Amino acid sequence: MSEKKMIRIFDTTLRDGEQSPGASMNIDEKLRIAYQLEKLNVDVIEAGFPIASDGDFEAVKKIAQTIKGPEIAGLCRASIMDIDRAWEALKYAGERARIHTFIATSDIHMQRKLQMAPAKVLETAVKAVKHAAAYTSNVEFSCEDAVRTRLPFLAEMVEAVIDAGATTVNIPDTVGYAIPFEFFNIITYLKKNVPNISKAIISVHCHNDLGLAVANSIAAIQAGAEQVECTINGIGERAGNCSLEEVVMALRTRYDILPYANNIRTEHIYATSRLLSTVTGIVVQPNKAVVGANAFAHEAGIHQHGVLMDKETYEIMTPESIGLNTNKLVLGKHSGRHAFIARLKELGYDLGKEDIEKAFTRFKTLADKKKEIFDEDLDAIIADEIIRIPETIKLKQMSVSSGSFTAPTATVELEISGKLKKVAVMGDGPVDATFKAIKKLTKMQPKLVNFSIGSITGGTDALGECTVRLEVDGHEVLGQGAHSDIIVASAKAFINALNKALNVAQRGQIQI
16 A cells, blocks of 8 residues: 555535535534545545535534544635635634635636636636635635636646645536546646646546546546545536545556555445435435445346356455445344444444434334344434434324225324324325325425335335425425335325425525
């Protein structure tokens, strides 16, 4: 490892990742992800965009106050107001605080978005970096849309911001436009044509619009970049960002031709991936590299035979290397509290005493209903019992009758602001009837944007999981629910979304 060049891993899940449609997180959820990123041992956590909202500011501030290992970055435009606001949140991280400022440098962005001449853009960038450097020596500058920027001007920008005090300069492929050899050549050009480039770390931030974010990041590393900006599960705007787990495992697996090291504790990758899916409701596709459900699955007979003879015939990395427990059965009805707590910690959950008791009670109830308890069941329990906002609306009990000769009818009893209300409503199906009953009791009329159900694990006794996305007063909220009865899971997801909408309305903003 000492002979390898170190590559810094800059995680922007909580900033760029959160900009993925439907992935917004509240402060508590961001902090839970930040704790897991600390376990993963990323070098930098970009905690948010402090001036974007009061909620984002408070989240960055809380993370700066709480997380002790990685550097904490906050994004800001090349604006004095943005930079002042960012430092107000970041200062609690002390020497680990990083101000990350940016401005667009491509002709299309300068002319059509900024409506600024190149000289004015350069002047603005230098002024911003100098202002940030007055707060901290840890300043990062990004040339937005660098890949579509004229190379001579890009080199001029990089040289100027380094002279102004930037210690990290980011070369982003903002729109996911680059091809690997092209990106390699861009970094090579800068290395050759920026006289002071050795005074700063060159970073890359690649988007995945053409599916090349990881490939472009690796090409940049080979050309001399020393920091990769990425996200868990590759989430982010549009098609997402460079996937942390993919670029890290590529470097680890192909050390024979990629002599680079990093500080990531890869055994925490899988837990981090699942925690993010639980918090955001964005499920990883089964064929997703490294963390997908099929990443270590083998169905073809010839593959199965090869793996039985020697795993390396078809597995280029081990499940254990990313923290995947190959023994899927975790706990059962005879398991005790200590084993339960230990497994939760292995999965990345560090809960308080009260939350542990709530989760353990739910676990025991589920264990009495099904023979096997899987890790995915535990994720669902945590999502349903712990990761929730104040409940103005609570599901007390419900009954649904449905069939080919019976009009689907749902009888639902809710507790709303402490008062019990009950109603029976017919619908086009059991779920429709249930949702209509909830809407009638709450007097809310949300629009159902998306509805998905699935079995968390195998078997007819599997825990069912439901995710709904509702539009409430022009804003979208995500709701999740889990139960062995899928209709009950649907009701819980619908109510979870309504509670989020009510909670946010009280704060004057919508956050999922």
